[in-house]
Amino acid sequence: MPLLKVDSVTAGYGDTEILRGVSMVVQPREVVSIIGPNGAGKSTLMKTIFGLLHARQGSVTFDEHDITRLAPYRVVRLGMCYVPQVANVFTSLTVEENLEMGAFPAGKADQTESKERVYAMFPKLRQRRRQLAGKMSGGERQMVAMGSALMLNPKLLLLDEPTAALSPKLVDEIFERIARISETGVAVLMVEQNARQSLSMADRGYVLANGENRHEGTGRDLLNDPNVGRLYLGG
Numbered sequence: 001m002p003l004l005k006v007d008s009v010t011a012g013y014g015d016t017e018i019l020r021g022v023s024m025v026v027q028p029r030e031v032v033s034i035i036g037p038n039g040a041g042k043s044t045l046m047k048t049i050f051g052l053l054h055a056r057q058g059s060v061t062f063d064e065h066d067i068t069r070l071a072p073y074r075v076v077r078l079g080m081c082y083v084p085q086v087a088n089v090f091t092s093l094t095v096e097e098n099l100e101m102g103a104f105p106a107g108k109a110d111q112t113e114s115k116e117r118v119y120a121m122f123p124k125l126r127q128r129r130r131q132l133a134g135k136m137s138g139g140e141r142q143m144v145a146m147g148s149a150l151m152l153n154p155k156l157l158l159l160d161e162p163t164a165a166l167s168p169k170l171v172d173e174i175f176e177r178i179a180r181i182s183e184t185g186v187a188v189l190m191v192e193q194n195a196r197q198s199l200s201m202a203d204r205g206y207v208l209a210n211g212e213n214r215h216e217g218t219g220r221d222l223l224n225d226p227n228v229g230r231l232y233l234g235g
């Protein structure tokens with residue numbers, strides 16, 4: 001059984017249909033990258049998986065549970081965490097308070113162990129733990145957002161454009177963190193504009209265009225596919 005199975009999902013906003021019969025799977029411990037043009041429906045797909053938006057047709061199964069109609073707080077309890085593309089930290093809270101908010105859905109009083117696990121992964125956050133998240137750089141904020149999501153020790157982490165608007169050096173650093181997170185056994189499904197770099201580190205990838213599946217394969221296969229290269233990787 002895959003950890004996540006998206007089966008022929010149709011979803012959208014109001015009268016507008018955005019996703020049309022999208023299917024994909026994530027196996028346990030896998031890193032999977034979704035690429036595609038702006039407006040393809042990548043963020044919409046992430047929201048539909050997490051339960052912020054519900055599929056009109058098709059189904060979403062996570063860890064053998066049908067989550068198609070579940071609210072996000074229940075999806076989180078099953079072991080899936082989501083870092084949205086924008087507004088992914090509480091800017092008026094400190095780093096440590098952000099981590100505590102990440103653990104909130106579990107309702108556990110003692111978060112020492114989870115914080116230690118996250119600080120071990122992101123040593124910079126330990127140094128900055130009393131700083132307001134709103135006063136951090138883009139890359140640091142992204143680490144706060146990822147750290148908060150990891151507080152619940154999820155089986156699957158959804159990342160929507162974790163490297164957006166970062167300098168090349170920080171992009172490398174974020175990808176390196178994602179690789180380390182994956183080594184701890186967490187499966188990762190990410191949407192990425194840095195398509196080449198994300199496919200190089202991903203086990204598998206999907207190309208989404210115009211709300212539909214276009215290509216899928218191992219990261220390497222997609223990187224070497226001339227059609228994918230020409231249309232989606234800038235030649």
Ligand SMILES: Nc1ncnc2c1ncn2[C@@H]1O[C@H](COP(=O)(O)OP(=O)(O)OP(=O)(O)O)[C@@H](O)[C@H]1O
Nearest residue numbers: 013016018036037038039040041042043044045085
């Ligand atoms: N809340 C919303 N209400 C109505 N339409 C929306 C909403 N959010 C997104 N859309 C529309 O859905 C389509 C897909 O948007 P989505 O954000 O999923 O694309 P994306 O692939 O993530 O793009 P990007 O690469 O720019 O992040 C777009 O046409 C967008 O205008």
Ligand SMILES: [Mg+2]
Nearest residue numbers: 042043044085
């Ligand atoms: Mg998006």
